[in-house]
Amino acid sequence: MRVIVHGGAGGAPDDPEPRQAVLDEAAARGADAATPLDAVESAVAVLESDPRFNAGVGGAVQSDGVVRTDAGVMTSDREIGAACSMPGVEHAASVARIVRDETPHVFVSGEHAVKLAAEFGVETGAALLTDETRERYEAEDPPRGGPREHLDWLASRFGSGDDRAGERPDDGDGTGVEASGRASDHDTVGAVATDGERVAAVTSTGGRSFALAGRVGDVPQVGSGFFCTEAGGASATGAGEDIARVTLSRRAVGHLDDGLGAQEAADRAIAEFEGLTGSGAGVIVLDPTAAGADAAGSAFNTEGMQTSVAHE
Numbered sequence: 001m002r003v004i005v006h007g008g009a010g011g012a013p014d015d016p017e018p019r020q021a022v023l024d025e026a027a028a029r030g031a032d033a034a035t036p037l038d039a040v041e042s043a044v045a046v047l048e049s050d051p052r053f054n055a056g057v058g059g060a061v062q063s064d065g066v067v068r069t070d071a072g073v074m075t076s077d078r079e080i081g082a083a084c085s086m087p088g089v090e091h092a093a094s095v096a097r098i099v100r101d102e103t104p105h106v107f108v109s110g111e112h113a114v115k116l117a118a119e120f121g122v123e124t125g126a127a128l129l130t131d132e133t134r135e136r137y138e139a140e141d142p143p144r145g146g147p148r149e150h151l152d153w154l155a156s157r158f159g160s161g162d163d164r165a166g167e168r169p170d171d172g173d174g175t176g177v178e179a180s181g182r183a184s185d186h187d188t189v190g191a192v193a194t195d196g197e198r199v200a201a202v203t204s205t206g207g208r209s210f211a212l213a214g215r216v217g218d219v220p221q222v223g224s225g226f227f228c229t230e231a232g233g234a235s236a237t238g239a240g241e242d243i244a245r246v247t248l249s250r251r252a253v254g255h256l257d258d259g260l261g262a263q264e265a266a267d268r269a270i271a272e273f274e275g276l277t278g279s280g281a282g283v284i285v286l287d288p289t290a291a292g293a294d295a296a297g298s299a300f301n302t303e304g305m306q307t308s309v310a311h312e
């Protein structure tokens with residue numbers, strides 16, 4: 001099994017070494033699995049349980065002080081499962097897999113996704129809000145009223161929390177965001193795996209900090225946060241609204257379809273994303289037909305995106 005994982009694109013992390021160790025562990029866990037689908041689920045489960053990443057425990061908080069998780073999974077036979085807006089669900093990717101495996105649907109949301117998780121044995125009621133995230137939220141004078149008050153509150157705050165998803169380094173031309181405040185150590189996670197024939201891709205997240213309660217980004221949207229065909233798979237991270245606008249993962253896999261290698265496909269998809277949106281993102285790509293280092297590619301236009309590749 002060959003597996004590539006990412007720990008999110010955004011600001012440069014304060015503690016890259018311990019984060020890299022967790023990513024390496026996640027990739028190794030995936031490489032041991034029996035199928036590509038088992039591989040991506042087990043790899044991402046390691047990252048969802050680690051508060052250094054913005055998925056599961058340590059996920060981004062929404063405007064009402066609640067962490068809601070989202071995930072999507074797809075396999076090369078074009079079977080899809082996605083689940084979103086789940087408070088208290090650490091392993092969102094496992095719920096996405098349940099949607100794929102156990103329902104005739106491709107996407108289940110909110111309280112019904114949480115009920116589905118509980119009935120199929122995925123833990124619910126987990127404490128996803130860390131003390132650090134709660135303190136940061138409470139320091140922002142949280143809104144009390146309805147969505148209009150929340151929108152006013154988040155106008156200057158959305159995406160400015162620990163995740164800083166999609167933030168690009170300031171290159172002096174005014175298109176980037178000047179690095180300020182605390183560097184990111186929390187970000188979306190994803191994995192792509194192949195056994196040389198079958199492929200699976202998954203992405204899991206807590207979304208973006210200080211988004212409107214109920215906001216759902218690119219991550220559980222097929223073609224945006226994740227995509228997979230016989231040509232290969234991709235998992236994206238970064239500014240979710242912009243990723244959805246250009247269906248970044250579909251774009252990367254489309255370049256594999258057109259005959260590009262994994263690295264070229266990732267590079268081209270990010271170049272196109274930047275050209276179309278001026279925003280920041282990253283993507284990992286896996287090509288089941290390639291061998292060795294050529295099989296995996298990754299690209300980002302943010303300050304950082306850590307990845308790990310393992311092969312069993």
Ligand SMILES: NC(=O)C[C@H](N)C(=O)O
Nearest residue numbers: 165188207217237238240
């Ligand atoms: N950190 C991230 O990658 C955030 C994710 N793409 C979202 O917008 O929900």
